[in-house]
Amino acid sequence: MDQLLQQTLSGVATGVIYASLALALVMIYRATESVNFAQGEMAMFSTYIAWTLIQAGIPYWAAFLLTVAVSFIGGVLIERIVVRPVETAPILNHVIVFIGLLVILNSLAGWIFTYTEREFPSPFADRPLFHGMITSHDLGVIGVTLCVLVLLFLFFRFTPLGLAMRAAAQNPASAKLAGIRVGWMLAIGWGLAAAVGAVAGIMVAPVIFLDPNMMSGVLLYAFAAALLGGISSPGGAVFGGLIVGVLENLVGTYLIASELKVAVALALIVITLVVKPSGLFGPRFVRRV
Amino acid sequence: MALLLEVKDLKAYYGPVEALHGIEFAVEEGGVTTLLGANGAGKTTVLRAVCGMIARSGDIRLAGVRIDAAPTERIARMGVAQAPEGRGTFVNLSVEENLRVGAYVRRERKSVASDLERMYQYFPRLAERRHQQAGTLSGGEQQMLAIARALMLRPRLLVLDEPSFGLAPLVVAKIFEIMAAVRREERVSILLVEQNAALALELADHAYLLETGKIVMAGTSRDFERHDQVRRSYLGY
Amino acid sequence: MSASFLTTVFTPHGTGTDGQALSRQARLAIALALAIAIGLPWFVSGYSTLRLTKAAIYAIALLGLNLLTGYNGQISLGHGAFFAIGGYTSAIMMHRWGVPFYFTIPPAGALSFAVGVLFGLPALRLEGLYLALVTLSMAVATPQFLKYFDSWTGGSQGIVLKKPAPPAWLAIGTDRWLFYLALVALVLVFWAGRNLLIGRTGRALIAIRDHPISAKAMGINIALYKTTAFGVSALATGIAGALGAVVAGFVSPDSFDVFLSISFLVGSVVGGIATISGALFGGFFIEYVPTLASDISDAAPWAIYGLFLLAFMYLMPKGIAGTLATAIARLRRARDANAALAGRRSGKQTLTS
Numbered sequence: 001m002d003q004l005l006q007q008t009l010s011g012v013a014t015g016v017i018y019a020s021l022a023l024a025l026v027m028i029y030r031a032t033e034s035v036n037f038a039q040g041e042m043a044m045f046s047t048y049i050a051w052t053l054i055q056a057g058i059p060y061w062a063a064f065l066l067t068v069a070v071s072f073i074g075g076v077l078i079e080r081i082v083v084r085p086v087e088t089a090p091i092l093n094h095v096i097v098f099i100g101l102l103v104i105l106n107s108l109a110g111w112i113f114t115y116t117e118r119e120f121p122s123p124f125a126d127r128p129l130f131h132g133m134i135t136s137h138d139l140g141v142i143g144v145t146l147c148v149l150v151l152l153f154l155f156f157r158f159t160p161l162g163l164a165m166r167a168a169a170q171n172p173a174s175a176k177l178a179g180i181r182v183g184w185m186l187a188i189g190w191g192l193a194a195a196v197g198a199v200a201g202i203m204v205a206p207v208i209f210l211d212p213n214m215m216s217g218v219l220l221y222a223f224a225a226a227l228l229g230g231i232s233s234p235g236g237a238v239f240g241g242l243i244v245g246v247l248e249n250l251v252g253t254y255l256i257a258s259e260l261k262v263a264v265a266l267a268l269i270v271i272t273l274v275v276k277p278s279g280l281f282g283p284r285f286v287r288r289v
Numbered sequence: 290m291a292l293l294l295e296v297k298d299l300k301a302y303y304g305p306v307e308a309l310h311g312i313e314f315a316v317e318e319g320g321v322t323t324l325l326g327a328n329g330a331g332k333t334t335v336l337r338a339v340c341g342m343i344a345r346s347g348d349i350r351l352a353g354v355r356i357d358a359a360p361t362e363r364i365a366r367m368g369v370a371q372a373p374e375g376r377g378t379f380v381n382l383s384v385e386e387n388l389r390v391g392a393y394v395r396r397e398r399k400s401v402a403s404d405l406e407r408m409y410q411y412f413p414r415l416a417e418r419r420h421q422q423a424g425t426l427s428g429g430e431q432q433m434l435a436i437a438r439a440l441m442l443r444p445r446l447l448v449l450d451e452p453s454f455g456l457a458p459l460v461v462a463k464i465f466e467i468m469a470a471v472r473r474e475e476r477v478s479i480l481l482v483e484q485n486a487a488l489a490l491e492l493a494d495h496a497y498l499l500e501t502g503k504i505v506m507a508g509t510s511r512d513f514e515r516h517d518q519v520r521r522s523y524l525g526y
Numbered sequence: 527m528s529a530s531f532l533t534t535v536f537t538p539h540g541t542g543t544d545g546q547a548l549s550r551q552a553r554l555a556i557a558l559a560l561a562i563a564i565g566l567p568w569f570v571s572g573y574s575t576l577r578l579t580k581a582a583i584y585a586i587a588l589l590g591l592n593l594l595t596g597y598n599g600q601i602s603l604g605h606g607a608f609f610a611i612g613g614y615t616s617a618i619m620m621h622r623w624g625v626p627f628y629f630t631i632p633p634a635g636a637l638s639f640a641v642g643v644l645f646g647l648p649a650l651r652l653e654g655l656y657l658a659l660v661t662l663s664m665a666v667a668t669p670q671f672l673k674y675f676d677s678w679t680g681g682s683q684g685i686v687l688k689k690p691a692p693p694a695w696l697a698i699g700t701d702r703w704l705f706y707l708a709l710v711a712l713v714l715v716f717w718a719g720r721n722l723l724i725g726r727t728g729r730a731l732i733a734i735r736d737h738p739i740s741a742k743a744m745g746i747n748i749a750l751y752k753t754t755a756f757g758v759s760a761l762a763t764g765i766a767g768a769l770g771a772v773v774a775g776f777v778s779p780d781s782f783d784v785f786l787s788i789s790f791l792v793g794s795v796v797g798g799i800a801t802i803s804g805a806l807f808g809g810f811f812i813e814y815v816p817t818l819a820s821d822i823s824d825a826a827p828w829a830i831y832g833l834f835l836l837a838f839m840y841l842m843p844k845g846i847a848g849t850l851a852t853a854i855a856r857l858r859r860a861r862d863a864n865a866a867l868a869g870r871r872s873g874k875q876t877l878t879s
Contacts, residue, residue, distance in 0.1 A: 085839075092601075100834075107832065163386055173377065177370070177373060259629070267667075
């Protein structure tokens with residue numbers, strides 16, 4: 001029983017990472033109807049930026065904030081420069097552009113930082129707490145990530161800009177009629193998604209080590225989590241992320257402890273999707289002919 | 290009387306198809322102008338063209354400033370607010386959030402709050418449902434919401450696209466009653482597209498008749514009401 | 527979401543050069559291309575022949591993907607798995623039971639078809655992104671499955687294959703023989719594919735893609751078409767996989783990783799989704815552009831590849847095939863307009879004014 005709780009809590013710690021990245025995916029999906037497959041690589045690149053700053057002697061939290069700010073700007077620029085030209089193109093074209101972005105970022109990171117695995121510092125000591133139920137690191141990760149998610153929620157719910165962004169994503173034509181610059185709302189959305197991804201990367205790097213390919217597994221789980229929660233539901237994405245994190249951990253502990261655990265976890269998700277095709281919190285669609 | 294909106298030689302396009310063939314009309318400062326016509330005449334197209342939602346060419350001036358090449362957002366920021374065809378409701382936002390979106394471009398927070406209250410006075414039904422999700426409102430309520438949202442911009446020109454569409458006669462009458470009140474108290478000019486010619490002519494000072502992309506008649510609303518052909522074809526008596 | 531996703535995903539490619547019987551010019555062009563293809567191995571090195579062979583094999587694989595994702599709107603990020611099934615079936619039959627290569631092709635195709643149909647069944651419930659995730663999972667899981675069942679697959683080492691030699695009376699090298707094999711397969715698969723897609727079946731697939739509810743109302747058995755489309759698509763890619771195995775001379779789990787599946791999708795879209803010629807252009811793209819990219823920069827070759835992808839999407843949003851079709855149509859219109867003008871000048875009456 002104890003081990004089950006322990007593994008579950010540990011799963012929650014990875015789950016919040018998946019939840020953050022899943023939320024970033026959902027944010028962009030709601031505004032553009034496409035999934036940003038490059039979200040993981042953007043997060044990875046941000047983490048390298050943080051690493052570089054820390055290596056240069058900048059204190060951890062200053063580097064953290066600086067990286068989040070730079071990532072935000074990076075996200076805005078990527079939307080305006082890379083994504084804008086295909087705004088009106090079919091969605092498969094978006095997919096190819098995102099794949100292109102993914103490959104470019106991955107390759108650049110490998111070229112600039114090499115493929116050697118690096119250690120990434122954690123601001124939380126790794127001590128067991130509450131009779132070994134959870135480590136202080138995991139608790140710290142959960143705390144920071146939840147903080148970011150709550151801030152994001154408050155932003156969208158209670159600020160005028162957040163409202164304008166929601167409006168622009170839901171109904172761009174009406175938003176334009178209200179004078180909202182929909183293109184820039186989209187860009188800011190990408191900026192926020194990039195910032196959230198940066199936080200996820202920085203939080204997970206101490207555990208899985210920093211290398212250009214570190215986020216590909218995380219992205220796959222985040223994608224699965226977003227769909228599990230219902231691709232257009234931010235709350236669903238967070239919930240989905242937590243479930244996937246816990247599931248992965250439990251499968252790895254109790255069923256299969258090899259690489260195959262990825263396949264098994266995914267299989268379980270797939271089965272859920274076949275049973276409930278629009279995800280756990282997705283709306284039921286009535287389609288008009 | 291100064292002209293707030295002057296439109297000359299307006300052509301509009303849906304892809305390669307020319308839908309408006311060089312039309313001309315105007316809205317007086319503080320006045321109400323209505324565009325009448327049957328289904329498919331191109332009335333909604335005119336409004337879309339004025340607000341920059343479709344490809345167009347011609348000379349469109351708002352208080353003397355050309356807007357025919359401006360994007361929709363800029364035209365809105367210059368003081369043109371439209372309650373579009375289909376209401377344009379933000380269905381997943383609450384009623385109050387819809388109204389706040391309408392006021393997004395305005396900076397002064399305090400007057401936004403008082404404007405909200407004024408909208409709720411014009412439209413008590415919206416006040417009752419202020420925290421309700423807008424998509425669950427009835428057609429009439431969504432139409433009221435669309436007009437209120439447009440008014441939240443504090444526009445110089447209020448553009449209304451078929452406010453009576455799909456609504457029961459009683460509801461329509463109520464809406465037009467409110468619009469008459471708005472016209473009196475808000476000092477806003479109105480460009481109204483309507484199929485319900487009788488109600489439109491009652492509210493408006495000037496009218497234009499649109500037929501397949503061309504203006505075929507222009508005059509005051511009294512002229513229209515007395516015109517035999519118009520009476521028979523559009524007013525039903 | 528799903529319906530709008532699908533209708534906005536693809537620009538309609540039902541009409542255009544792929545929708546009608548081949549014009550005389552098209553037939554001439556194909557004959558010319560074939561003649562060149564047949565002669566090519568005699569003018570280029572063995573290595574170049576090998577690469578052309580691989581491009582042809584990818585083209586066959588992509589035609590399968592095009593049929594499913596382009597014409598039928600079922601997005602697959604996992605076609606590498608069918609490529610693996612075809613390749614490993616051939617490899618195992620040759621390695622374990624000494625079956626000559628040619629006889630392994632039908633079973634490779636059949637097994638791929640079966641697995642494709644098996645996938646098509648749950649896929650009926652999934653649309654758009656959900657299907658993309660499931661197929662992506664399939665692609666990710668493929669190398670792991672291959673390593674897991676190592677008694678059959680040879681595990682991480684894979685299986686080494688002896689390339690089939692040309693018949694003794696034909697005095698050409700193995701490389702050229704394999705090229706002609708691939709060329710014959712290409713012609714057959716493309717011919718079969720074209721017949722399938724320009725007729726009733728093709729129209730049904732497109733109808734299902736664009737307006738599934740209307741299609742159903744018109745009596746099209748959606749489930750049957752969609753699962754069969756999955757199967758046929760897998761069949762084509764599986765056959766390509768079998769050919770790919772002998773051309774490479776080995777199969778190993780890591781050559782069928784997720785990036786292969788993603789490359790297939792990239793090739794399909796860059797070539798021109800929902801077209802037949804697009805598969806050919808895509809095959810060449812997949813084979814040649816990565817090495818072109820590393821020629822340009824060996825420090826960050828994939829960054830250059832990524833830039834190529836962006837460039838293609840910005841400049842040729844309808845893919846190579848779509849852009850060519852538009853250019854040809856424009857030339858034709860210009861030519862017809864000139865002819866009409868010339869006709870009028872010489873006093874002749876033209877039918878169109």
